[in-house]
Amino acid sequence: MQRSNTYILLFSMVLTIILGGLLSMASVMLKPAQEKQIELDTKKKILGAVMDISSIKKPEELLALYDQKVKSEVVDINGDLVTADEKGNPIVAEKVNIQKNYRFAPEDRLFPVYKFTGESGTVEAYIFPMFGAGLWDWISGYIALEDDLNTIKGVAFDHKSETPGLGARITTSEVQQRFVGKKIYEGNELVSVAMVKGEGNQGLTEHQVDGMSGATLTGKGVNSMLQTYLGYYEPYLQQKKSGETVALN
Amino acid sequence: MSTEVAETEVKQEKKPSEALLSKRRKKIISDPLNDDNPVTVQVLGICSALAITIKMEPTLTMSIAVTAVIVFSNLIISSIRNLIPGRVRIIVQLAVIATLVTLVSEVLKAYYFDMYKVLGAFVGLIITNCIVMGRLEAYAMANKPYDSILDGLGSGFGYSWIILVVAFFRELFGSGSIFDFKVFEAVGIQNFPTNGLMVDSIGAFMVLGILIWVQRTKTGYVEH
Numbered sequence: 001m002q003r004s005n006t007y008i009l010l011f012s013m014v015l016t017i018i019l020g021g022l023l024s025m026a027s028v029m030l031k032p033a034q035e036k037q038i039e040l041d042t043k044k045k046i047l048g049a050v051m052d053i054s055s056i057k058k059p060e061e062l063l064a065l066y067d068q069k070v071k072s073e074v075v076d077i078n079g080d081l082v083t084a085d086e087k088g089n090p091i092v093a094e095k096v097n098i099q100k101n102y103r104f105a106p107e108d109r110l111f112p113v114y115k116f117t118g119e120s121g122t123v124e125a126y127i128f129p130m131f132g133a134g135l136w137d138w139i140s141g142y143i144a145l146e147d148d149l150n151t152i153k154g155v156a157f158d159h160k161s162e163t164p165g166l167g168a169r170i171t172t173s174e175v176q177q178r179f180v181g182k183k184i185y186e187g188n189e190l191v192s193v194a195m196v197k198g199e200g201n202q203g204l205t206e207h208q209v210d211g212m213s214g215a216t217l218t219g220k221g222v223n224s225m226l227q228t229y230l231g232y233y234e235p236y237l238q239q240k241k242s243g244e245t246v247a248l249n
Numbered sequence: 250m251s252t253e254v255a256e257t258e259v260k261q262e263k264k265p266s267e268a269l270l271s272k273r274r275k276k277i278i279s280d281p282l283n284d285d286n287p288v289t290v291q292v293l294g295i296c297s298a299l300a301i302t303i304k305m306e307p308t309l310t311m312s313i314a315v316t317a318v319i320v321f322s323n324l325i326i327s328s329i330r331n332l333i334p335g336r337v338r339i340i341v342q343l344a345v346i347a348t349l350v351t352l353v354s355e356v357l358k359a360y361y362f363d364m365y366k367v368l369g370a371f372v373g374l375i376i377t378n379c380i381v382m383g384r385l386e387a388y389a390m391a392n393k394p395y396d397s398i399l400d401g402l403g404s405g406f407g408y409s410w411i412i413l414v415v416a417f418f419r420e421l422f423g424s425g426s427i428f429d430f431k432v433f434e435a436v437g438i439q440n441f442p443t444n445g446l447m448v449d450s451i452g453a454f455m456v457l458g459i460l461i462w463v464q465r466t467k468t469g470y471v472e473h
Contacts, residue, residue, distance in 0.1 A: 002335075003334040003335070003336075007334060008334045008336060008337055011332065011333070011334055011337070011341075012337060012340075012341075015341060015344060016344070019344055019345070019348040022348060022352075023348055023351055023352070026351075026352055026355050026356075027355060030355050030356065030358070030359040033359035033360065034355075034358050034359045034362075037358070037359060037360075037362040038362070040362075041362055158366065159366075160370075161370045165303030165304060165423065165424070165448045166303075166448060166449075168367065171366070213445050214445060214448060214449060
C-alpha cells in the first residue's frame with residue numbers, strides 16, 4: 001500500500017520524538033549511576049597503582065580507604081602549587097579532567113598529584129595521572145613512584161578502544177606488574193621507561209619493560225605517554241627532590 | 250438455532266488461539282540454532298564473531314546484549330509493522346535498533362562499568378550486526394509480535410552459542426583460561442604455551458571454519 005507523503009513525514013516525526021524522548025530519559029536517569037561509576041573507577045585506578053585492591057569488593061569500603069589514604073594537590077607545568085582557578089574557586093585534584101586538559105597547551109594544563117600516605121602520615125608514594133594516544137583511541141594511566149621519586153611502585157592503565165586481548169591487555173595486572181621496580185631516572189637524567197617489542201624478552205634493563213605480543217603500537221602509545229607526562233611532572237619531581245635534600249641537611 | 254450460533258462462535262474463538270509453544274513455534278526457536286543458524290549457515294554477524302570472542306566473559310555479555318536487542322527490536326517493529334510506511338521502513342528499523350543499542354550501552358555504563366570498558370565500541374557496533382536487521386526485514390515486518398519474539402530469541406541463541414563456542418576455544422588456547430580461570434595451571438600443567446594465533450582474528454576464522462565444516466558434514470547442508 002502506497003502511503004501519502006504527509007503520512008510518511010508525520011510517522012517519521014512521531015517516531016523520532018518517541019525514540020529521542022526515550023533516549024534522553026534514559027540518559028538523564030542513568031547519569032547519577034554512571035558518574036558514580038566513573039568516580040569509583042578513578043579512585044580505584046589511583047589506589048590500584050599503589051596497592052592490591054582486588055580483595056576490596058564493596059564500593060563504599062574503597063571510597064573510605066581512598067579518603068583515608070590519599071591526599072591530593074594540583075600543580076602547573078613549573079611544578080608550582082595551584083589552589084584556585086582564575087575566578088578564585090578552589091581546585092580539587094579529583095575533579096580535574098585529564099582528558100579535557102589534554103586539549104590545552106601544556107603550559108595551561110593542570111597536573112594533579114596524588115599522595116599515598118602511610119600510617120604515620122608520611123608520603124609513601126606519589127601518583128601521577130597521564131593521558132595519551134593508543135592505537136585506536138585515547139589511553140590513560142596512573143603511575144605511582146616510590147618516595148625516592150625514581151622507582152616505579154605500580155601503574156594502572158586504561159583505554160577506550162584498544163583491541164581486547166591485544167592492546168587492551170595494558171589494563172591487566174599481568175602487564176602492569178612488569179613496570180614495578182623499574183627506574184625512571186638514569187643518574188640525574190629523566191629517561192622514563194619503555195615497553196619493548198615482542199614478549200618474553202630476556203635481559204631487560206631497568207628502563208625497559210617486556211612488551212605485549214601483537215600490540216606493539218599500543219605499547220608505543222604507552223611509552224610516549226609516560227615519556228611526555230613524566231617530562232611535564234619533572235619540575236615537580238625536582239622540587240620535591242631538592243626539598244628533601246634541604247630538609248636532610 | 251440459537252445454540253448453533255453459540256457453538257460456531259465458540260469454535261471460531263478457539264481456532265486462532267494456538268498453543269503458546271506449539272510445534273510450529275518451537276521450530277521458530279530451534280531452526281536458527283542449527284539448520285538455519287545466522288552465523289554458520291546464513292554467514293551473518295561474522296564481524297562481531299571475530300572481534301569480541303577473544304575471552305568468554307565479554308562474549309557472554311555481547312550474546313546477552315545482541316539477543317536482547319534482536320528480541321526487543323523484533324517486538325517493536327512487529328507491533329507497528331502495519332503503520333510503517335514501506336518507503337521508509339529500513340530507516341525506521343535502523344532507528345529502532347540504534348535506540349535499543351544505545352540503551353544497552355548506557356545501562357552497561359551505569360551498572361557494569363568494567364564490562365563497558367572491555368567491550369567499548371563493539372556494543373555500539375551491534376547496530377551494524379546484519380542478524381538484527383535481517384530478522385526485522387525478513388520476519389518481524391510480516392509476522393505477529395509473539396512469533397517475532399520467538400524468532401528473535403531463536404536467532405539470538407543461535408548467534409550466542411556459536412560465538413561462545415568460538416570464544417571457548419580462543420580463550421582456552423589463546424590465553425590458557427576459561428572465564429579468566431587459569432585452566433591449565435589448575436590441572437597441574439605449568440607454563441602452557443599459549444597460541445598467539447588464537448588471540449588474533451585469524452584464530453576466530455579458523456575455529457569458525459572448523460565449526461561450519463563439522464556442522465555442514467552433520468546436516469548435509471550444501472550452498473547453492
